[in-house]
Amino acid sequence: MSQKKTYVADIERELYDQKNPFTYSYKAEQGLTEEIIREISAQKNEPQWMLDFRLASLATYHQLDLPPWGPDITELDVDNIVTYVKPTVDRKYTWDDIPADIKQTFDLLGIPKAEHEFLAGVGAQYDSEVVYHSIQESVAKEGVVYLDMETAVHEYEDLVREHFMSLVPPRDHKFAALHGAVWSGGSFVYVPAGVNVEIPLQSYFRSNAPGAGQFEHTLIIVEPGSYLHFIEGCSAPRYSVNNLHAGCVELFVREGSTLRYSTIENWSRNMFNLNTKRALVDKDASIEWVSGSFGSKVSMLYPMSILRGERARSEFIGVTFAGGGQVLDTGAKVVHAAPYTSSTINTKSISKGGGTAIYRGLVKINKNAHHSKSTVTCESLILDNESVSDTIPVMQIDTDEVDLGHEAKIGRISDEAIFYLMSRGIDEEEAKAMIVRGFVEPISKELPLEYAVEMNNLVKLELEGTIG
Amino acid sequence: MKMPNTFLRIDDLHVEIDGKEILRGLDFEVKEGEIHVIMGPNGAGKSTLANVLMGHPKYDVTAGKISLGTQDITELKTHERAKLGLFLSFQYPQEIAGITLENFLRSAKNATSQTPMKVLEFQKLLKQKMSVLEMDPEYATRYLNHGFSGGEKKKSEILQMLVLDPKLAILDETDSGLDVDAVRVVAKGIQEYHHADNSLVLITHHKSLLEHIRPDAVHFLVDGRIVESGGVELIAKMEESGFTAYKG
Numbered sequence: 001m002s003q004k005k006t007y008v009a010d011i012e013r014e015l016y017d018q019k020n021p022f023t024y025s026y027k028a029e030q031g032l033t034e035e036i037i038r039e040i041s042a043q044k045n046e047p048q049w050m051l052d053f054r055l056a057s058l059a060t061y062h063q064l065d066l067p068p069w070g071p072d073i074t075e076l077d078v079d080n081i082v083t084y085v086k087p088t089v090d091r092k093y094t095w096d097d098i099p100a101d102i103k104q105t106f107d108l109l110g111i112p113k114a115e116h117e118f119l120a121g122v123g124a125q126y127d128s129e130v131v132y133h134s135i136q137e138s139v140a141k142e143g144v145v146y147l148d149m150e151t152a153v154h155e156y157e158d159l160v161r162e163h164f165m166s167l168v169p170p171r172d173h174k175f176a177a178l179h180g181a182v183w184s185g186g187s188f189v190y191v192p193a194g195v196n197v198e199i200p201l202q203s204y205f206r207s208n209a210p211g212a213g214q215f216e217h218t219l220i221i222v223e224p225g226s227y228l229h230f231i232e233g234c235s236a237p238r239y240s241v242n243n244l245h246a247g248c249v250e251l252f253v254r255e256g257s258t259l260r261y262s263t264i265e266n267w268s269r270n271m272f273n274l275n276t277k278r279a280l281v282d283k284d285a286s287i288e289w290v291s292g293s294f295g296s297k298v299s300m301l302y303p304m305s306i307l308r309g310e311r312a313r314s315e316f317i318g319v320t321f322a323g324g325g326q327v328l329d330t331g332a333k334v335v336h337a338a339p340y341t342s343s344t345i346n347t348k349s350i351s352k353g354g355g356t357a358i359y360r361g362l363v364k365i366n367k368n369a370h371h372s373k374s375t376v377t378c379e380s381l382i383l384d385n386e387s388v389s390d391t392i393p394v395m396q397i398d399t400d401e402v403d404l405g406h407e408a409k410i411g412r413i414s415d416e417a418i419f420y421l422m423s424r425g426i427d428e429e430e431a432k433a434m435i436v437r438g439f440v441e442p443i444s445k446e447l448p449l450e451y452a453v454e455m456n457n458l459v460k461l462e463l464e465g466t467i468g
Numbered sequence: 469m470k471m472p473n474t475f476l477r478i479d480d481l482h483v484e485i486d487g488k489e490i491l492r493g494l495d496f497e498v499k500e501g502e503i504h505v506i507m508g509p510n511g512a513g514k515s516t517l518a519n520v521l522m523g524h525p526k527y528d529v530t531a532g533k534i535s536l537g538t539q540d541i542t543e544l545k546t547h548e549r550a551k552l553g554l555f556l557s558f559q560y561p562q563e564i565a566g567i568t569l570e571n572f573l574r575s576a577k578n579a580t581s582q583t584p585m586k587v588l589e590f591q592k593l594l595k596q597k598m599s600v601l602e603m604d605p606e607y608a609t610r611y612l613n614h615g616f617s618g619g620e621k622k623k624s625e626i627l628q629m630l631v632l633d634p635k636l637a638i639l640d641e642t643d644s645g646l647d648v649d650a651v652r653v654v655a656k657g658i659q660e661y662h663h664a665d666n667s668l669v670l671i672t673h674h675k676s677l678l679e680h681i682r683p684d685a686v687h688f689l690v691d692g693r694i695v696e697s698g699g700v701e702l703i704a705k706m707e708e709s710g711f712t713a714y715k716g
Binding site: 414415416417419420421422423424425426427428430431434435437438439440441442 | 522523524525526545546547549550551555556558561562564565566567572573575576579580611628632
């Protein structure tokens with residue numbers, strides 16, 4: 001153990017030196033200043049326009065207030081937001097500082113030891129770079145670009161400049177503005193017209209950029225007639241003392257193409273997860289969201305599809321698991337902005353041990369979007385009397401010629417179902433887990449096998465209460 | 469010839485639900501290899517008996533004792549009873565979405581067996597038992613009882629019995645609501661299951677199943693007690709005069 005400590009300390013010092021060539025005291029700073037933004041930009045050696053963008057976002061950030069709706073996030077120290085932003089502070093702790101429950105989760109999830117320290121944010125290097133490069137090479141043959149966001153700013157400057165935060169403008173909300181000012185890490189994917197990317201691309205393999213998993217930016221453009229499945233996140237909670245996550249995902253789905261965007265997120269229990277995801281969907285194109293939300297203290301996550309071309313489609317399936325002390329306020333938004341567009345939203349939530357799971361969603365059908373269809377189905381499973389579930393579906397319909405469906409079900413695990421399973425030799429805990437796994441099965445079956453297995457493991461761990 | 473051992477033994481069983489006494493001093497015994505039939509009017513406590521034997525937590529056993537072999541199981545949890553070889557075919561089987569019949573049964577088989585069965589071996593067993601019950605193999609890939617018709621659910625119960633191969637199976641009105649053909653298939657399943665070392669308790673309202681199965685004993689359960697036991701001749705008696713003579 002002592003050996004490990006030394007190892008970590010060495011790596012950490014090295015990183016610290018590397019990332020902070022300038023010596024200034026963070027303690028002297030009050031609030032998020034221009035200097036810090038310039039610092040971040042300079043470290044990334046960014047073009048002037050990006051620095052300008054960051055500074056404009058910072059100004060917006062200072063103008064905007066916290067959202068007046070949704071869960072309570074007043075515990076976030078907004079006046080001293082810099083403590084969440086400082087790029088090096090998450091390296092300033094060692095393996096010993098990582099909470100025991102997180103370490104235990106790594107073991108229970110069967111995450112290889114080598115990855116533990118990386119995932120915990122204390123490791124420096126991680127072999128996934130190798131995997132990442134090989135994937136990069138195999139798709140490059142087809143003209144697919146798969147880069148980290150920083151590199152893309154340099155190598156695909158025009159594309160990035162045209163699209164970056166055009167779907168989620170910094171004005172959108174305070175944390176979008178913060179993201180615009182301090183973003184770091186993330187993925188850039190460009191799929192040329194007519195290319196079918198057969199293997200799913202997984203951000204997991206390249207999420208070790210500094211600050212990744214906190215303010216990462218994902219920008220994906222799939223050109224006409226192409227296909228891509230992108231998978232974001234992983235089931236292991238990434239621990240950070242910087243407990244604010246304000247990522248941003250922008251997806252451009254061009255005519256006749258399909259983009260599937262799958263996420264499994266499992267945040268450490270101190271995390272405020274305020275993430276913004278949006279897709280712009282053209283004529284005859286499809287966006288498919290698959291979303292699994294676990295962990296965090298508070299999550300606010302409502303992926304949005306803007307169906308702007310005729311016959312554009314959006315399909316959203318999501319599962320949310322809220323345990324004790326957690327408020328997971330999740331859902332989906334769809335704007336039907338063209339005729340013959342269609343959307344489905346299918347969510348499942350589980351709340352347990354006093355947790356709160358809220359579905360919050362919006363379906364907006366514009367006046368011109370005649371002959372559009374939308375179906376929203378929300379199912380909640382409440383595992384005990386202390387837990388809470390709520391559904392807040394909003395529909396704004398500006399045309400008569402639409403086909404709408406909405407269904408919400410809130411249920412509990414029936415004693416009779418448990419008795420039935422137990423009568424076949426299954427113990428009570430496993431019987432409950434079976435029912436919950438069955439409940440989320442429509443979502444897990446949409447995931448690649450290894451992720452489905454991980455999600456089932458997560459469900460099991462959540463039920464056993466071994467996480468958090 | 470050696471005397472068969474007693475497998476299930478119930479002594480002076482008193483059971484309440486929500487403070488109301490349903491079983492009031494019930495005695496009952498099943499030996500290895502035997503088939504017992506329990507008949508009785510609605511509300512007599514037949515389903516209560518089946519559920520209590522399986523350990524349903526909503527019933528309170530206020531007095532008496534249930535033994536399996538030499539073991540007192542009165543306090544055992546439901547899954548522990550299943551592991552000892554007890555099985556209940558439910559009158560109203562639950563529908564469980566999201567888990568296939570096959571995956572569920574494999575979990576159950578492994579939970580009730582000493583050594584886990586290999587996947588291929590299990591699939592072979594499942595296929596064979598489904599064919600006995602004239603079930604479309606596609607049912608194995610459907611969610612457990614989910615969207616099954618009444619008859620399909622009962623076949624699913626019998627299939628589970630055949631695959632798990634318990635020491636004692638209690639069939640709670642498995643034959644009710646079934647058409648003639650389905651009753652024939654259930655009877656076929658019972659014949660497939662039954663041998664000299666296992667036992668059956670059939671709870672029924674009807675004699676249709678008994679046209680296929682020959683029980684060793686017939687019991688009348690009225691007002692929470694076994695009021696009469698005998699051979700198959702009791703069935704004719706019940707047909708003639710019902711249970712009114714036994715009511716208090």
